[in-house]
Amino acid sequence: MALTEEQLINYEITGEFKTVFVVTKNVIKKDGEVISVSNPHRRPIDSNADISGESQEIKDLCSVIWTPQIKQAYATFRADQIAHPFGKIPKG
Numbered sequence: 001m002a003l004t005e006e007q008l009i010n011y012e013i014t015g016e017f018k019t020v021f022v023v024t025k026n027v028i029k030k031d032g033e034v035i036s037v038s039n040p041h042r043r044p045i046d047s048n049a050d051i052s053g054e055s056q057e058i059k060d061l062c063s064v065i066w067t068p069q070i071k072q073a074y075a076t077f078r079a080d081q082i083a084h085p086f087g088k089i090p091k092g
Contacts, residue, residue, distance in 0.1 A: 017074040
């Protein structure tokens with residue numbers, strides 16, 4: 001009886017600012033047969049994130065989808081959120 005554990009990794013790209021989600025699941029097998037799969041864990045990576053510590057696969061993916069326009073649009077969006085944390089208050 002041999003128990004093994006594998007980690008499955010998938011990527012999702014979503015939203016206007018191309019947030020990358022790293023989705024991991026742990027799979028436990030007994031003699032090659034799957035006996036348990038964990039719930040997926042989703043970790044977001046936004047286009048302003050420091051990805052220097054990420055895997056080369058993630059770096060390569062992000063370098064393709066995070067164009068300078070995407071990065072600038074996200075930076076503008078975040079600056080507006082910081083300047084107006086409760087939304088813009090209507091005048092009048």
